[in-house]
Amino acid sequence: MKDSKLRKVTAFLAKFIEVIGWLGAAMMIIATVALTLGKEQIMAAYQSGTLTAGNITLTGTVNNSPEWAMDVVGRGGAVFIFIPLAILCVLTALIFRNVYMIFKASNVASPFSMENVKRIRNIGIYAIALPIVKVVAGLISFIAMKNGDYALSVELSEVVFGLVALCLSQYFAYGAELQSDVDGLL
Numbered sequence: 001m002k003d004s005k006l007r008k009v010t011a012f013l014a015k016f017i018e019v020i021g022w023l024g025a026a027m028m029i030i031a032t033v034a035l036t037l038g039k040e041q042i043m044a045a046y047q048s049g050t051l052t053a054g055n056i057t058l059t060g061t062v063n064n065s066p067e068w069a070m071d072v073v074g075r076g077g078a079v080f081i082f083i084p085l086a087i088l089c090v091l092t093a094l095i096f097r098n099v100y101m102i103f104k105a106s107n108v109a110s111p112f113s114m115e116n117v118k119r120i121r122n123i124g125i126y127a128i129a130l131p132i133v134k135v136v137a138g139l140i141s142f143i144a145m146k147n148g149d150y151a152l153s154v155e156l157s158e159v160v161f162g163l164v165a166l167c168l169s170q171y172f173a174y175g176a177e178l179q180s181d182v183d184g185l186l
Contacts, residue, residue: 007103008103010099010103011100011103011104014096014097014099014100014103015096015100017092017093017096018093018096018097018100019093020093021089021090021092021093021094021096022089022090022093024085024086024089024092024093025086025087025089025090025093028082028083028085028086028089029082029083029086031078031082032078032079032082032083032086035078035082036078036079039078077144080140080141080143080144081141081144084133084136084137084140084141085137087133087137088130088133088134088137091126091129091130091133092130094122094126095123095126095127098119098120098122098123098126099123101115101119102116102119102120110179111172111175112172112175112176112178112179113176113179114173114176116172116176117169117172117173117176118169120165120168120169120172121165121166121169123162123165124162124163124164124165124166124167124168124169125162125166126162127158127159127161127162127165128158128159128162128163128166129162130158130162131154131155131158131159134153134154135152135154138152138153
């Protein structure tokens with residue numbers, strides 16, 4: 001297939017967003033570990049207004065956090081807040097990894113390959129999983145925070161995107177069969 005600038009730019013942007021997704025997931029996991037392991041120090045700093053870490057002491061700036069946030073940290077609820085966010089970051093990274101692989105492979109071969117069919121199907125599955133994880137994450141966060149009202153928010157476009165990707169995978173599967181037949185004739 002002929003190489004194009006649009007394909008290269010799309011592949012670059014997909015790889016960039018994938019890396020950001022993995023970094024976001026790593027940061028969520030790091031935040032979970034830090035807030036879980038250091039919850040006693042965080043709570044002590046919140047109550048006293050003084051945070052001491054090694055040779056550094058901060059005074060009077062620590063207790064500006066809302067009560068519900070400190071309550072969540074104090075009860076060890078950081079896991080229930082940040083791990084679902086990490087899962088969302090991972091799903092996003094996986095979607096864009098598949099997009100990158102499709103465009104990377106299309107620069108040198110036919111887009112109608114069984115690998116691309118699997119990638120497009122995976123994009124559809126991950127896209128449908130995103131709103132499901134968002135709903136579950138929202139419920140878990142609401143339960144962990146014990147604060148305010150819970151508003152269920154799922155955009156139809158998220159589900160439609162996943163369904164369209166799954167449909168496209170069927171058309172690409174048919175195209176891969178035709179490609180195989182044509183290659184067999186030559």
